[in-house]
Amino acid sequence: MFGHLFFLRITLLSFLCLLHTVSHAQIGVNIGLPERGGTYIDLARENYRWNNLNSGASIGSGQVDDRGWPKTDAQYIADFRPVAEWAGSIDDPEVYRLDVSGTWKCSFIGQGAVSAATGGSVQNAQYNAGTNSTTFDFIVAPNSNGLFLINFSNTRRTPSDPLNSGLTDFKMLRPGYSDDSQLFYPPFLGLFDSIRFSAIRYMVFTGTNGSNPAYPGVTEWADRKLPTDASQSPVPTIGKNDGACWEHVIELANRTHTDAWINVPVSASADYVAQLAAMLKNTLDAGLNIYVESSNEVWNTAPGFEQSLYNQAQAAALGIGEHENHARRTVELAQIFESVFGPNALNDRIRVVLCSHQPMLKWWVEPMLQYIQTNFGAPSDYIYAIGCQTYFSGGASNGENVSKILDDCHSSITGQITDMGINEAGRTQWITKANDWNLPGGFVSYEGGPDHGGGSTVNIANRILAERSAGMCDEMRYNLDDAFIQLGGTLAMQFTLTSGYNRYGCWGLTDDVTNPHRNFKFACLQDLLPTRTNEPAYPSGTVTTVYPNPTDGPVTFEFYLNHTAHCSAVLFNSLGKRVEDVFSKKQFSKGKHRVEIPEGLQFPAGLYWLILNAGGELRSEKIMVVR
Secondary structure (H helix, E strand, O other): OOOOOOOOOOOHHHHHHHHHHHHHOOEEEEOOOOOOOOOEOEHHHOOOOEEEOOOOOEOOHHHEOOOOOEOOOEEEEEEOOOOOHHHOOOOOOOOOOOOOOEEEEEEEEOEEEEEEEEOOEEEEEEEEOOOOEEEEEEEEOOOOOOEEEEEEEEEEOOOOOOOOOOOEEEEEEOOOOOOOOOOEOHHHHHHHHHOOOOEEEOOOOOOOOOOOOOOOOOEOHHHOOOOOOOOOOOEHHHOEOOOOOHHHHHHHHHHHOOEEEEEEOOOEOHHHHHHHHHHHHHHOOOOOOEEEEEOOOOOOOOOOOHHHHHHHHHHHHHOOOHHHHHHHHHHHHHHHHHHHHOOOOEOOOEEEEEEOOHHHHHHHHHHHHHHHHHHOOOHHHOOOEEEEEEEEOOOOOOOOOHHHHHHHHHHHHHHHHOOOOOOOOOHHHHHHHHHHOOOOOOEEEEEEEEOOOOOOOOOHHHHHHHHOOHHHHHHHHHHHHHHHHOOOOOEEEEOOOEOOOEOOEOOOOEOOOOOHHHOOHHHHHHHHOOOOOOOOOOOOOOOOEEEOOOEOOOEEEEEEEOOOEEEEEEEEEOOOOEEEEEEEEEEEOOEEEEEEEOOOOOOOOEEEEEEEEEOOEEEEEEEEEOO
16 A cells, blocks of 8 residues: 655656655755744744834843833834835836735733824724733734834833833734734744755854854853744844744754754854753754854855854964864864763764855865864864855846856856866865765755845846846756756755845745745755655555555544664645644654554645654655545
8 A cells, every 4th residue: 555655736747856856955044033924923022123212213232121122112114025116216117016914813911002104904902900911903904015014002011000011022923813822933944844855054043144253252052042032033132143943943954854064153152052962862852963164164254154253363363374273163162062962973873064155165275174183183073064155146237138147057057067277166175075085974065056146236127137037057957966966066045935035145945934835946956855745755664554554434544663763654635735744743662653643634625645753864655535
């Protein structure tokens, strides 16, 4: 009964191509905060914009509590408008807007008058004296431009506080939700349910860039972002310029069952790193790997990359070069993680990556590896892989049409395969260098994909249209498969999951989490990677049965584990839509297990798939429901 899961409505040739893709393609994705269209159910978790209602100026550090909530009458601001509508022009030739219409369920601790200044209307405002909480609905009409301004006046934090004392714990839940106990926005999670990414890189999500103090300041564990802070976006009013907390990284990694690529602050103390490693060891699914990178682009001296200045100052204090200090810090991270996870963790579950700029292979990467060799021993004892970025671009000139832009992109990719110029830093050279140093993870890219940003508005309409064209999918496939995986690259990290499409970049696989197939880039990744419902491979020794099958009532399924593992079981319909979580993140011991669904499958007649995730391995069986 139990056999390989195959696609519905695809040819045998396509299936054979899928088998090849699954065995070779290792493609991950960077995620940001917020994702375009929503990361959290509660908007306040991803949007921290408050003005002092009395002065009209941004809330200052002296006007908030220790979590970042205003201690004065305030105005909350949310802005979903496309770039750069506020300046009188819109880059996007299609003028695509997120649909933010509907009823946003809002609440806060305290009392006060609530009114809408822009973007909607306030209805059903009520104060509950027993809980000292206020609730209200913010109603947004269809075709809203996406700018919300909500005024909170005559506020009292507690009944004994004076007027104009502010509020705490403001929530603004997306239309259709009455609570945020699920935390992450389901359409955002749905993107990870439809593609099995090899890893998620949390660099932007955790606010890596520009969140460090000036050297010799250090970031201690107590300084980190907390789940209880006013927002998971930067909260500068309390000195927290980082992004989401590590607890949410772990929750998302466990929920999506995807390897985590973390970026450790360059200023983090040894205790901070050890505490982070311990948190990951204790709460991250034991079946997930952890890629560890020291900050992000410490070579980059552009504004917003203050970590490079920190690295330079620290290197000068230690009397070594900045590239040597980057290597030293990377080894330090490896040593601390090994001390927490155990002596066999490095290059197994813990995968420390040494990253640099693509042209710097000869000038930075080789000297870093030599420095590690001289001062610590074989780099392969500490470093899993070396990595750079794999961006491509085109269309920088006025008048280039979509076809010409795509041709430029193709040439950009081809030119990166082998560089025989002064840098000798083509992708093939990176692969050779990783092999020469016996790095078990070889060559990876930490970011990559179409790069049409920089703030320029030259030819912006055609650049955006090129990003949304079917031809861009072809160029992405060429970049990821032919010019990376087939060359010998091991893991390519796409930048990024979602984004707006404008002068500052068209990075996203989509520009709306609720509509991932607005362009062809998301589908390109679906072609290159297995989906959660079409993995054809099974671990050896595993036998799974489902009975009765067909069924019109109770169902039992059995599975065998070769080792103890955390398991989840999910049901999908024939269209690939998740219809039920049977159980989630439950630990099972080695051996045979039987799970009953006594109430049966309460769904319409048809074909369904049971997907069992056992320690990272997906096993699957079809179930026919009859009525």
